[in-house]
Structure formats: structure tokens, C-alpha cells
Amino acid sequence: MKIIETISELREQLDEARSEGKRIGLVPTMGYFHEGHLSLMEAARAETDLVVTSIFVNPLQFGPREDFDGYPRDFARDSMLAEKVGVDLIFQPSVGEMYPEGATTTLDVGRIGEIVEGAIRPGHFNGVATVCTKLFNIAQPHKAFFGQKDAQQLSVIRKVVRDLAMNIDIVDCPTVREADGLAMSSRNVYLTSDDRKAAPALAEALFSASALVQEGARSAASIKACVRERLSQESSVKLQYVEVTEENGFEPVENISGRLVVSIAAFIGTTRLIDNVRVDVGTGKPA
Ligand code: PAF
Numbered sequence: 001m002k003i004i005e006t007i008s009e010l011r012e013q014l015d016e017a018r019s020e021g022k023r024i025g026l027v028p029t030m031g032y033f034h035e036g037h038l039s040l041m042e043a044a045r046a047e048t049d050l051v052v053t054s055i056f057v058n059p060l061q062f063g064p065r066e067d068f069d070g071y072p073r074d075f076a077r078d079s080m081l082a083e084k085v086g087v088d089l090i091f092q093p094s095v096g097e098m099y100p101e102g103a104t105t106t107l108d109v110g111r112i113g114e115i116v117e118g119a120i121r122p123g124h125f126n127g128v129a130t131v132c133t134k135l136f137n138i139a140q141p142h143k144a145f146f147g148q149k150d151a152q153q154l155s156v157i158r159k160v161v162r163d164l165a166m167n168i169d170i171v172d173c174p175t176v177r178e179a180d181g182l183a184m185s186s187r188n189v190y191l192t193s194d195d196r197k198a199a200p201a202l203a204e205a206l207f208s209a210s211a212l213v214q215e216g217a218r219s220a221a222s223i224k225a226c227v228r229e230r231l232s233q234e235s236s237v238k239l240q241y242v243e244v245t246e247e248n249g250f251e252p253v254e255n256i257s258g259r260l261v262v263s264i265a266a267f268i269g270t271t272r273l274i275d276n277v278r279v280d281v282g283t284g285k286p287a
Contacts, residue, residue, distance in 0.1 A: 022049035026141035031055040032186035036176040061127030190271040205230035220244035
């Protein structure tokens with residue numbers, strides 16, 4: 001496994017692979033790997049010939065009061081884990097390499113970036129879209145792999161690829177959960193042991209919501225009430241939002257039909273976590 005820090009070296013390596021007819025899979029990450037990241041790399045390994053994982057904590061997607069400086073980082077552990085699952089190249093650029101002085105061009109994804117999670121984190125999805133577009137331009141992968149855990153991010157990336165006619169297949173992979181349901185996230189490391197005990201309530205609330213759809217509930221209001229009710233039982237959990245949206249534009253809906261996403265954001269103590277379930281009104285099961 002090679003570790004590459006510059007755009008020019010990565011391009012050189014990937015041009016060579018492409019000229020040999022290899023299909024390139026890209027897994028964009030901010031590092032501090034958990035099973036969720038590794039499942040994306042495994043999917044890329046299974047579906048493409050050369051797997052590149054980028055590790056870049058992207059300043060553009062963090063708000064001024066967010067955790068950019070404190071975001072967990074452990075490159076030695078990450079590279080060991082990536083090698084184990086068969087990653088070929090790690091691309092670990094510096095901030096200066098990705099955003100050289102004078103680089104002021106960014107993407108604006110419009111409304112999808114301003115609603116639900118985007119309403120709480122202004123500019124976040126524009127930052128994600130900008131860095132992913134840049135990574136796509138650098139690596140020109142055949143496929144790029146993202147987790148369903150960040151469902152709105154996934155919709156944003158699909159929209160960018162569609163809107164800008166990028167020739168990339170976006171592959172989404174299921175959320176990986178701890179045995180008690182807690183969705184894996186690099187930010188879980190912030191949880192105190194008491195927070196950690198309360199944290200599975202998020203997944204439980206979402207699974208109850210999905211069960212309610214399965215039982216025939218058809219109003220978003222009843223789904224949201226169910227989530228609120230479950231989370232109100234945990235004193236250390238402060239729900240920031242629960243929203244029921246369609247999958248593509250992430251527009252909130254009032255009535256349940258088709259494929260939808262139930263998303264939540266909550267503070268557990270001082271740690272902010274997000275999670276979601278997809279529901280399909282055909283089955284009501286997590287889709
Ligand atoms: O999901 C993440 O880790 C980040 O948002 C991503 C897609 C790597 C862009 O920085």
C-alpha cells in the first residue's frame with residue numbers, strides 16, 4: 001500500500017493504472033476509521049481493481065464553532081487498517097495541497113444544502129460537495145463509495161454528479177452498527193461512558209419509527225411523535241431535529257409514500273450525533 005500526499009503523484013499512479021485498463025474505486029474519508037469506513041473499502045475492493053482511500057479533514061465543511069481542530073485523527077492506525085482490507089493507495093493531502101492560496105472556487109448545491117441538516121450547519125454541504133468534486137477530479141474514479149449513515153450527504157453527492165454530468169458511479173453502502181444499534185461514527189469517541197449507555201436510544205427511536213410505518217402509519221407527524229416520545233425517556237439525549245424526507249432532494253414530506261428517510265440529529269451530553277433509517281412504504285422495513 002502506498003501513501004501519497006500530492007495531487008501530481010496520485011494522478012501519475014492512477015493514469016498508469018487506467019492505461020492498464022484498471023477500474024478505480026475511491027473511498028473519500030476524514031480518517032479515524034471504524035467498521036463503517038472499512039466496509040466501504042471492502043466494497044470498493046470487491047467492485048474495482050485499484051482502491052484509493054482519501055484521508056482529509058476538510059476545513060470547508062466545518063462551521064466556525066464546530067470540531068475541526070479537535071476532530072479525531074490517527075493516521076498510523078488508519079493506514080494499518082486500510083492495508084488490512086486491501087486498500088492500494090492512501091491519498092493524504094495537506095490543507096495547502098487541496099486548497100492552495102488563492103483557491104476561492106466552491107460549489108453551491110442550492111436548497112438541498114439548506115434544509116434539514118443543512119439548516120443547522122450552514123455551508124456544510126457546499127464544503128462536502130466542493131471537496132468531493134475536487135477528489136473526483138483528481139482521482140477520476142469509476143466508482144466512489146459513501147455510507148448511508150450520512151444520507152443527506154449521499155443525496156447531495158448524487159445530485160452534484162447528476163447536475164454536473166460527472167461520469168462516476170456513486171455506490172452507497174449500509175450503515176454499520178454496534179451490537180446495540182448505535183451507528184458507527186468517528187465522533188462516537190467523544191461519548192463518555194454514561195453517554196455511550198444512552199446513545200443506542202437514537203437507533204431504537206428510528207427502528208420504532210420504521211416499525212410504525214410497517215404497522216400502517218402514514219403521517220410524518222405520527223412518525224416524528226414516535227421518535228420524540230422514545231428520546232424523551234433519555235434525560236441526556238437532546239433531540240435537535242427529526243425529519244421525514246424524500247430521498248433525492250431531501251424535501252420534508254407530510255404523508256408517507258414511496259422511499260423515504262427518517263433522519264435525526266441529537267446531542268448526547270455534548271456530543272452531536274446523526275442517524276437515519278430508510279423506509280419503503282411497500283414493506284415499512286429499513287430499506
Ligand atoms: O463523510 C465524510 O467523511 C466526509 O464528509 C467526506 C465525504 C469524506 C467529505 O469530506
